[in-house]
Amino acid sequence: MTRTYVITGAASGIGAATAALLAGQGHRVIGVDLHDADITADLTTHEGRAALVSHVTELSGGRIDAVVANAGLATESTATVAVNYFGALATLEGLRPLLSGSDAPRAVATASMASLFPVDDELVDACLAHDEPAALHRAQQLIDAGQGGLIYGSTKRALVRWIRRNAATPEWAGAGIPLNAVAPGIIRTPMTDSFTATEESSKAILEMVPMPLNGIAEPAVVANLLGYLTSVENSHLCGQIVFVDGGSDVVIRGDSTF
Numbered sequence: 001m002t003r004t005y006v007i008t009g010a011a012s013g014i015g016a017a018t019a020a021l022l023a024g025q026g027h028r029v030i031g032v033d034l035h036d037a038d039i040t041a042d043l044t045t046h047e048g049r050a051a052l053v054s055h056v057t058e059l060s061g062g063r064i065d066a067v068v069a070n071a072g073l074a075t076e077s078t079a080t081v082a083v084n085y086f087g088a089l090a091t092l093e094g095l096r097p098l099l100s101g102s103d104a105p106r107a108v109a110t111a112s113m114a115s116l117f118p119v120d121d122e123l124v125d126a127c128l129a130h131d132e133p134a135a136l137h138r139a140q141q142l143i144d145a146g147q148g149g150l151i152y153g154s155t156k157r158a159l160v161r162w163i164r165r166n167a168a169t170p171e172w173a174g175a176g177i178p179l180n181a182v183a184p185g186i187i188r189t190p191m192t193d194s195f196t197a198t199e200e201s202s203k204a205i206l207e208m209v210p211m212p213l214n215g216i217a218e219p220a221v222v223a224n225l226l227g228y229l230t231s232v233e234n235s236h237l238c239g240q241i242v243f244v245d246g247g248s249d250v251v252i253r254g255d256s257t258f
């Protein structure tokens, strides 16, 4: 059965690998990115988010089967907050109505194992309050205070909390839409080039993100999981944050989850 998938961040890394996997299986993929995509949209802006919804509606005829909210940034910037959290939500919520015509609608976001890192609570709370100006302001304060390193993990913590809070609601579970997230460890993509370029830098990053099972992964590893989570077969995973991280979650959290 041919399905229609929307993937943000489709021009590179995990998004490109997912697009290639699904297209290779004969599905229709509508790729969204800043460049080299079916839809060019900047998900840090209200205009870009509106353009995403209107262009997907146009290209799909108003009916899609799955959304992969994957676009992201890992820089110490306000844009990281705008795309990783508010852009992801705009993608999931903006495209949800188009899933209603599907027999097997699915939605997934790309979070990160960095959601386990220390966060800035004020930034996480501003995201979850859906107050984008306050969140961007807080991110700028963190940058000015030399604490910009907290931004990325905070956006991903807020994103996984939002997924957990919303997955079982009438809008998602009640509408038959499994809503989940993946939480990758270190994946070899342009985002992590500077960490994975040399043996020395790889060793240093693996001390922060321990991956005892097979180490740094290729994007196809995450693509396969995204493919499953958005497949017809995934009928019952609800609000799960699936760590595909070579073991960093197990090492970092140990017994604290169960």
Ligand SMILES: NC(=O)c1ccc[n+]([C@@H]2O[C@H](COP(=O)([O-])OP(=O)(O)OC[C@H]3O[C@@H](n4cnc5c(N)ncnc54)[C@H](O)[C@@H]3O)[C@@H](O)[C@H]2O)c1
Pocket (backbone or CB within 6 Å): 008, 009, 010, 011, 012, 013, 014, 015, 032, 033, 034, 035, 041, 042, 043, 044, 070, 071, 072, 073, 074, 083, 110, 111, 112, 113, 114, 183, 184, 185, 186, 187, 188, 189, 190, 191, 192
């Ligand atoms: N690579 C890793 O180790 C890793 C680990 C955990 C999570 N992630 C997450 O995986 C996702 C994909 O990252 P990747 O590693 O493939 O990186 P990547 O840089 O290869 O790809 C990210 C894509 O998102 C697009 N993007 C960025 N800002 C955008 C915007 N404002 N509007 C539209 N598109 C935008 C980029 O143009 C790029 O094509 C991100 O959400 C990232 O946070 C990556």
